Amino acid sequence: MSDKNQELLSVLDVFSRAPDKASLDKANSWLQxxxxxxxxxxxxxxxxHSPAPPAAQLFAAQTFRTKVTFDLHQVEQDNLLPLRDRLLAALQRYHIGPRTIIVQLCLAISGLALQLPSWDDAVQTMIDMFGANPVTVPTLLQFLTLLPEELTGNSRIPVTDDEYRERSGSxxxxxxxxxxxxxxMYNQAPGVTNAVQSQIFDCLRSWLVxxxxxxxxxxxxxxxxxxxxxxxxxxxxDSAVDVICELIHETQEIDDxxxxxxxxxxHVIALRPRxxxxxxxxxxxxGYARIFAEAGETYRLLLLQHTETFFPIVEAIGECSAYPDLDIVPITFPFWMRLAQVIGKKPSVSHHxxxxxxxxxxxxxxxxxFPPDAEPLSAQDAEKFRSFRHVMGDTLxxxxxxxxxxxxxxxxxNMVANALSQPPGSVSWQAIEAPLFAMRSMGAEVDPRDNTAVPKIMDLLxxxxxxxxxxxxxxxxxxxxxxxxxQHPEYIQAQLQYISTGFQSSDIEVSAAAGQALKYLCQDCKEHLIDFLPTLHNFLTTTGAALSQEDRREVYEAIAYVISAMPMDRAADSLRTFVMDIMTQVHVITVKGTATKQELQVVGCGLENLEVMLHVVRGFGEDLPEACQNTCQEMWTVFDNFITKYGNDYGIAERTTRVLRHGITLYGKAGLNVAPSAVARMAQAFTITGFPSYLWIAGKIVSQYGSExxxxxxxxxxxxxxxxxxKVVSLLQEKTPGDIPDVIEDYVQMLLQLADFAPDVFYQSxxxxxxxxxxxxxxxxxHSDILFASLDLFRIIFTHECLTDTTNPPPKYPLYAxxxxGVFEKEGFEFLGLLLAGLIGDFPEDSASTxxxxxxATAIVWMQQLLTWLPSILQQLPNSAAPADAKTQFFADxxxxxxxxxxxxxKYAxxxxxxxxxKAKDRRRGLDR
Known part of the structure; x- marks a missing residue:
């Protein structure tokens, strides 16, 4: 055995010995x-062709498949047919298995046949070699099954469209x-086995597909x-079902x-008794459901044109829909949906x-x-069932x-009314809840002007x-x-009462549903609810105090929708009422001694509620209403003191800065007088805590007021x-960027705002x-978001006009340049190395243009420097990610x-x-089989 063979076997042996990561990485790199x-x-x-270990034989077969796909250009023209013969000989050697090796060799032979026009009778060659002996027929069937899959599915094989059309046709x-x-013929051969017949079906399906x-x-x-x-x-x-479904699908061109x-x-209709x-x-x-559903979908138009003849298929699909196994029922849903889309547009529908x-x-x-109470579902099954109910709702x-x-x-x-009319205790809650869920699912289809069906439901609740x-x-x-x-506001009072009662439930799902109901009621009926706002405020200060935070947040969001429908001055007064409730809490906890964890949590929840309200109301435009005129400084003073005292709590930092973000939108230019103080406080707070939210809000302030x-x-x-x-530099001396991704992201985003709105600050500091x-x-x-933001910043820097605008530039441009x-001369070599390493490494594909x-831009300004650095930079790039010939070509280009x-x-280089x-990554990931 040659030295290279022995070296390959030694490397492969590493994987059989539970290697450490370093050994594994080294072996992987060697194999690539x-x-x-x-x-x-x-x-x-x-x-x-040697008695090597099975793992080595499989690797060799996989390598042939890979090299036929990517590297056939390495083989001299005169050696292509001998290569084919060696692959065929190997397939003969392994015709009894293992199957994994047979599959890889068949794929390699398929890929070779596509690229080798001189092998003009490839299929007949395989039939002649493997089709006469019953022992080798399974190998032939495996090849014939994989041939169309490889030719239609492996887009990596390097042939032109014209070459592909010609060779695949042949x-x-x-x-x-x-x-x-x-x-x-094989299917009817004497002594044919089920295993061979299953292969016949698989092959037939492959050619149909x-x-x-x-x-x-x-x-x-x-x-x-x-x-x-x-x-x-x-x-x-199972194989027969696959073939029948594919055959039916292939008849979708009905006239032909x-x-x-x-x-x-x-044949399909005859299956119904089964x-x-x-x-x-x-x-x-x-399996039957798949066949019936495929027939129903494919022959949908025939169902409408020849209903009497084809309707047994619809009835059979209906039986499948009624089957108790809910894993099978969804197979029928696409049929019902597509049929409804067709007949729902017709002026009349057949009674069938x-x-x-x-x-x-x-x-x-x-x-x-839901199952009876005596047969509760497991948590996982219950979640699966709830999800599936929504799918069934679409069918409704x-x-x-x-x-x-x-x-x-x-x-x-009528289902609910009938259940309620039965003697107490004789009807389960499930019999009432299921049609109620159906009503909910069908609600999106209801005409808001309906005065017949929906009033009955509202009166029933x-x-x-x-x-x-x-x-x-x-x-x-x-x-x-x-x-x-x-459209029917006379029902609002009753629905508010029903929702209010829901908040009092001890069941958390019920109270959450009440919050959702109130939110949507206020969102869609906000004009009708303006006069109810004092009632809602009273609800918050009384019953609302006992609600969970999730429910309280829903209520605040609901109220904000009502406020947003008010005239501006009245809206500002109403908003101030709710805001002052929360800000008073913040002020009280700030001026007292040390607050408890529970007290801080309560205030944090209040800030979350304030954030939700401000998000909905947004702002009042340039001309603030009188109620807002003098509140910006007051509000900031409260926040400033609060951050100074409690800003080292991560949750408080998050909540406070998110509220400030909406405050910027609310106050607009009126916030300009507190912006310097706010930025300074954020800088100090970040220096003390390292919390990224302080950088985030600083960047938002720069983007809002940077043009001032x-x-x-x-x-x-x-x-x-x-x-x-x-601070960031200090953190990076202690941690890797991956340890502090949020800090890096918000820092880079802040730099982007500075580069855009305050270049004098950004470049001259x-x-x-x-x-x-x-x-x-x-x-x-x-991390895609961070990478895109960082690349955007470098693009802004290196494409700045100051580097190329030498004719009468603005006064500060020479300073920027x-x-x-100065930075590029010091960092350029490492920077370009990171840029190219990322391009061939982990940068997102969409980043290439940046x-x-x-x-x-760097090449234009620093051409000689770049050409000097580039050979060393390219040498550092791993060959596994960028092959040597690609790097050589890149430098030449x-x-x-x-x-x-x-x-x-x-660009093209x-x-x-x-x-x-x-292409190299494709090889590292390996092919599908």
Whole structure:
């Protein structure tokens, strides 16, 4: 055995010995480099034809598949046919297994056949070599199954579109009839086994999926009838279902396939009795459901044109929808949806379809029933069931489309009314809750002007029994019908009362539903609720005190919607009322002694509620109402003192800064007089705590007021820039960027605002070189948002006009340019290394255009410096991510474009390197099989 063979076996042996990460990484790197090398061809051939360990043989087969895909150019033209022969010999050697090796060799041979026009009879060659001996027929069937999958699915094989069309036509289309006849022959061969027949079905399905089998040709063989007959076989059932579904799908061009459809449909309809015979076998029912649903979807137009003939398929699908296994029922949903989309647009609907959808609605509502209390679901099953109920709710909307919403709503109302009319205790809460859930699901389809069905529901709600799940469902009905209530405001008083009662429930889901109902009621009926605002305020200060924070937040959001509908002056007065309640809490806790953790939590919740209100109300424009005129300074004074005392609490910092963000929007220019003080406080707070929220809000203030020329404000920008940079640099000396991603992200975002709105501050400060280096650290992070922000900042820096505008530039441009040049001369080598390493490494794909802009800009200004640095930079890049030939080509392309001053060609050099890197990544990830 050669030294290379032995070295390969030694490296592969590492994986059998539970290696440490370093050994594993080293072995992986060696194998990746080996797979790129030309000598891998001969080494893997030797491994395949030697008594090597199974793992080595599999690796050799996988390597052949990879190299046929990526590296066939390494093989001399005269050696291509000998390569084919060696692969065929290897396949003969392994025809009894393992299957994994057979699969890889078949894929390699398929890829080679696509790229080797001189092998013009590849399929016949395989039939001749493997098709005559029953022992090798399974290997032939494996190849014939994988051939269309590889040719249609492996887009990495380097052939042009024209070459692909020609070769795939020669390999697939020209052989489809031959393959059909071959499969039919094998299927009828004496002694054929179930295993071979299953392979025949898999092969037939593969050619159908590839679109290479004409359904008329298939119908002319015994295979069609056998597919339906095979449903009687336990071993062949699943494969037969796959083939039948694919065959039906391929007949979707109805006019062209009517003779085949006339053969298929009777077979499909004849399966309907099997739904009763096999009712205790869910897997069989699943298969039948797939066939019926595929037939229903494919022959949808025929259902409408020839209803009497095709309607048994609809009835069979209805039976599948009624099956108790809720994993099977959804198979039918796409059929009902698409059929409803067609017939729902018609002015009239056949009674057949009306009956079908009435039955479907009853079936779905039955499926909606929670299990009896004596049979509780596990937590996981309960969550799965709740999620599936919403899917079933969509099917109820399909019923509305066919039967009309008022019909469906009335039917569900009658179900609830009938249940309530029964003697107490004789009807379960489930029988009431399920149709209520259905009403909620169908609410989106209801006409807000309906005066027939919906009033019955609204009148019904107060009389419902006080079961938690029933009240929960009823409250969510209110949530869904608020647009209707807005058109019928006489119901608001009663619904508010019902919602208020829901808040008093001890069941947290019920109170949460009450909060949601109130929010949507206030959102959609806000104009009608203005006069109810004192009642809502009173509710908050009394009953609301006992609510959970989640529910209180919903109430505050609801109230904010009502405020937003008021005239401006009245809205400002109302908002002030609620804001002062919260700000008083903040002030009281600030001026007292040390607050307890519980007290801080209460204030934090109040700030969260204030944030929600301000988010909804947003602002009053440039001219503030009188109620807001003098409050900005007052509010900031409270916040300033509060942050000074409690700003080292992370939760308080988050809540406070989020409220301040909305305060900026609310006050607009009126906030300018407190902005310098606020920025200074944020700078100090970040220096003390390192909390990123202080950087975040500082950046927001810069973006809001950065265009103002106030010297005091500019000084505060400089202060936060320098102190924040110093703190970030300090943190990076103790931690990696990955340890503090939030800090890095908000810091870079703040720098972007400074570069955009205050370039005089950004470039002229002594913090600029440190900020540049700190942002370089962000380029090492695997975090898309941070990377995009950092690259944007570098793009702004290196494409600044100060570097190229030498004709009568603005006075500060030379200062900016000097700062940028000084930083690049010191950091440029490392920076460009990080830029290219990220491009071929972990940068998001969408970042390439920004990298191009940065690299091109630096190349224009620092051409000689870049050409001097580039060889060393490229040498540092790993060959596994950027192959050596790609790096050589990149340097040549960049040098050529710069020396000829064709700077736009730098773009193509970058993109070519990026493509080579992606190709290398594909190889590292491995192919699908």
């Amino acid at each position: 480099d080996f797979q790129h090398s030309p000598e891998a061809w001969s080494t893997c051939d030797a491994i395949l 390999l697939l289309t020209a052989n489809s009839t031959k393959i059909l006849n071959l499969l039919a 590839a679109g290479e089998v004409r359904t008329s040709d298939l119908a002319a063989t015994p295979l069609l009838a056998f597919a339906f007959a095979a449903l009687e076989s336990e071993e062949l059932f 396939n009517m003779p085949v459809i006339e053969l298929v449909v009777p 739904l009763s015979i096999d009712k205790d076998d869910p897997e069989k029912i699943r 379809f009306q009956d079908a959808y009435r039955s479907l609605m009853a079936v779905i509502i039955q499926h909606l029933h 909307k399909d019923c509305c489309m066919v039967l009309r919403p008022e019909t469906c709503i009335t039917a569900t109302y 107060p009389s419902l029994p006080d079961f938690p799940r029933v009240r929960y469902a009823a409250l969510l009905i209110i949530s869904r019908y608020t647009e209707w209530i807005s 020329e106030s010297p005091e404000l500019r000084a505060s920008f400089l202060g936060v820039y320098e102190t924040a940079t110093s 002594s913090a600029f070189p440190l900020a540049f280096r700190a942002t370089m650290a962000a380029l090492t992070m695997v 000097a700062a940028i040049r 990298v191009v802009s940065i690299f091109r 960049v040098s050529s474009s710069l020396q000829s001053k064709q700077y736009d060609k730098v 970058i993109l070519t390197l990026n493509r080579a890197s992606r």
